[in-house]
Amino acid sequence: MRNAFADEITRLGAADPRVVLLSGDIGNKLFDKFKQNHVGRFFNCGVAEANMMGVAAGMALSGLRPVIYTITPFTTTRCFEQIRVDACYHEAPVIIVGTGAGLAYAELGPTHHSCEDLAILRVLPNITVLAPADEMELRLCLRAALGLPGPVYMRIGKKGEPVVHKKDLALEIGRSITVQSGSDVCLVSTGTMLPVVLSAARALAGKGVTARVESFHTVKPLDRHTLADVFSRYAVVAVVEEHSRLGGLGGSIAEWLAAQASMQGRLISFGTADEFMHEIGSQDYARRRSGLTAENIAGQVLVALGKAAS
Amino acid sequence: MKIDELQSVARKIRARTISNSHLTQTPHLGSCLSCVDILVAVYFHGLRIDPRNPTDPDRDRFILSKGHGAAALFQVLALRGFYPESMLDSYGQDGSVFAEHPPAPSHLPGIEAATGSLGHGLPMGLGMALAARIRKKNYQVVALLSDGECNEGSVWEAAMMAAAQRVDNLLVIVDFNKWQATGRSEDILGANSLPDKWRAFGWETHEMDGNDIGQCIEALSRIPSRSGKPVAVIGHTVKGKGVSFMEDDNNWHYRIPTAEEVDAACKELGVVA
Numbered sequence: 001m002r003n004a005f006a007d008e009i010t011r012l013g014a015a016d017p018r019v020v021l022l023s024g025d026i027g028n029k030l031f032d033k034f035k036q037n038h039v040g041r042f043f044n045c046g047v048a049e050a051n052m053m054g055v056a057a058g059m060a061l062s063g064l065r066p067v068i069y070t071i072t073p074f075t076t077t078r079c080f081e082q083i084r085v086d087a088c089y090h091e092a093p094v095i096i097v098g099t100g101a102g103l104a105y106a107e108l109g110p111t112h113h114s115c116e117d118l119a120i121l122r123v124l125p126n127i128t129v130l131a132p133a134d135e136m137e138l139r140l141c142l143r144a145a146l147g148l149p150g151p152v153y154m155r156i157g158k159k160g161e162p163v164v165h166k167k168d169l170a171l172e173i174g175r176s177i178t179v180q181s182g183s184d185v186c187l188v189s190t191g192t193m194l195p196v197v198l199s200a201a202r203a204l205a206g207k208g209v210t211a212r213v214e215s216f217h218t219v220k221p222l223d224r225h226t227l228a229d230v231f232s233r234y235a236v237v238a239v240v241e242e243h244s245r246l247g248g249l250g251g252s253i254a255e256w257l258a259a260q261a262s263m264q265g266r267l268i269s270f271g272t273a274d275e276f277m278h279e280i281g282s283q284d285y286a287r288r289r290s291g292l293t294a295e296n297i298a299g300q301v302l303v304a305l306g307k308a309a310s
Numbered sequence: 311m312k313i314d315e316l317q318s319v320a321r322k323i324r325a326r327t328i329s330n331s332h333l334t335q336t337p338h339l340g341s342c343l344s345c346v347d348i349l350v351a352v353y354f355h356g357l358r359i360d361p362r363n364p365t366d367p368d369r370d371r372f373i374l375s376k377g378h379g380a381a382a383l384f385q386v387l388a389l390r391g392f393y394p395e396s397m398l399d400s401y402g403q404d405g406s407v408f409a410e411h412p413p414a415p416s417h418l419p420g421i422e423a424a425t426g427s428l429g430h431g432l433p434m435g436l437g438m439a440l441a442a443r444i445r446k447k448n449y450q451v452v453a454l455l456s457d458g459e460c461n462e463g464s465v466w467e468a469a470m471m472a473a474a475q476r477v478d479n480l481l482v483i484v485d486f487n488k489w490q491a492t493g494r495s496e497d498i499l500g501a502n503s504l505p506d507k508w509r510a511f512g513w514e515t516h517e518m519d520g521n522d523i524g525q526c527i528e529a530l531s532r533i534p535s536r537s538g539k540p541v542a543v544i545g546h547t548v549k550g551k552g553v554s555f556m557e558d559d560n561n562w563h564y565r566i567p568t569a570e571e572v573d574a575a576c577k578e579l580g581v582v583a
Contacts, residue, residue, distance in 0.1 A: 020444065040444060043475075051433040051467030058437020061415070061423070063367060063445060066437075081427060082464070086434055089424055090414050 001157040002099050004135035006030045008142050009067055013038045022056055024049050024070030049074045053082035060092035065146055072098030072114035072155060087151040088124045094151045101155035102242030106286035110276040119247025121153045122220040129220040130154040131191035134164045137217045140171035157192040164194050174221045182210035185301050186230040188239045190216040190249045197240050199294035219249050222256060231265035236304045238268045240297060245271035268304050270297055311354050316523045320350045324552045325581035326385045332572045334402025336410055340549040340562035342382035344487040347521045348454060349386045356530030361391040364419040370449050371438050373423045375431020376456035377411035384408055392420035429462025436468050439480040450533045452481045457501040458490025472540040473512030480540040481533045485520060487549035489560045508542035520545020553578055
């Protein structure tokens with residue numbers, strides 16, 4: 001995904017001279033083409049993320065469209081107050097990109113995991129929160145984000161994520177994408193969990209259960225329209241995110257659901273536990289440990305549907 | 311404006327700020343009074359600004375990074391014509407736009423950045439200064455920091471980047487009044503070495519009497535810098551400047567003056583508030 005980001009931002013930089021790219025001393029060589037094509041519009045801000053966020057806000061208030069890129073915890077938790085005050089309070093159109101979100105950097109240890117970014121950013125006024133599923137969604141999210149008048153946070157993976165969508169994808173911020181239809185259960189995916197969720201849907205199909213799959217590339221604003229539809233249509237709605245089960249998309253949907261008069265659907269959520277992960281391994285290992293596998297998702301859905309014993 | 315006229319404006323701003331503190335029961339008077347001469351030099355002499363066109367893309371930018379000096383800034387902006395002076399009648403009232411710190415720019419003309427949480431104004435000012443380079447504009451950016459504010463790490467992150475980028479249109483003035491909220495800034499985190507610190511961080515660094523309007527004007531003329539470096543001017547100031555019983559007394563960081571004290575202060579300043 002980061003290669004797609006670098007490629008897309010280079011293209012967007014050509015189309016719009018206001019686009020400026022700021023990096024927190026990562027992405028060595030990744031942005032060579034941007035630097036080469038857009039001289040004077042790339043800034044390696046060093047390992048100083050609080051300043052980077054303030055600089056971006058100052059640029060945005062002066063008519064530029066800055067895009068910030070670094071590893072997720074450092075562009076979110078590290079400089080949260082700068083996001084809150086400099087970007088959100090000022091309604092400054094800064095695009096904040098967190099690379100390697102969720103458990104993408106599982107092997108680097110908990111300092112580099114990011115399972116709380118959606119929770120802390122979505123409560124900030126004026127911000128749009130995005131979590132594209134693949135390279136296609138990422139490119140469209142980035143293009144759409146540049147058209148928004150305020151700050152945007154976008155969490156992305158790192159590299160090698162499978163491409164799910166076809167080339168003619170259409171994407172609108174705030175409207176989820178129906179990836180496949182089904183009549184027995186709805187699986188709501190956000191970010192790079194989509195291939196796992198589709199695999200869970202295939203496993204369910206093998207058990208005679210057809211699943212509708214929604215890709216929530218937008219976490220905020222919440223797509224209430226789609227939620228109202230799926231919670232009135234399905235007995236079970238399962239939310240899957242590579243993020244804490246507290247406060248992320250599942251938490252946001254739970255807040256919405258609790259305020260509805262009556263809804264047929266039951267919400268079950270899949271995400272990481274409320275703990276730091278001390279056992280180190282690959283992203284796949286970390287996902288397995290968190291129950292973020294097709295087998296576990298399919299199994300839990302069958303239990304919720306009363307088609308399997310818990 | 312001549313120096314004596316600017317000094318007269320500064321006395322008026324001091325009297326109004328003191329009176330406002332009493333009327334609205336709002337603190338930070340000592341911090342406001344120490345930077346009045348700098349604010350007057352900036353708004354009545356140094357900056358290329360047009361109060362009738364406060365969002366002109368070519369305007370110079372001033373950021374009160376020490377946002378707790380807002381009560382003085384609000385008086386300066388009103389007197390300079392950014393909004394009617396009568397608007398200040400709402401200060402301290404429910405629903406007023408005037409907080410104890412500057413609001414976001416879209417809410418009050420003349421404000422470039424909402425500050426109050428310290429250490430934010432310089433990074434934002436650096437972004438504005440770099441934007442001038444990218445957009446090929448020749449405006450200048452001035453950020454006013456306090457010595458206490460220089461405790462914040464983000465100040466030094468910005469200082470490093472501004473020097474590395476050789477930003478020549480950025481001026482930091484430090485209102486070095488030797489105090490922060492609860493004690494001497496030297497005792498708390500070693501503020502006396504501020505000139506050496508800014509110099510070591512690669513800035514063209516000067517010192518001045520920050521309560522001398524003529525020297526403040528000279529400081530503002532140092533950008534764009536001939537050295538190609540960003541410029542820091544450490545302004546030695548007196549907290550509570552202008553009123554004998556407030557000067558260098560840190561109780562006035564939070565204390566609110568009584569009606570009698572307002573009268574005594576205005577008498578000393580020779581101004582009817």
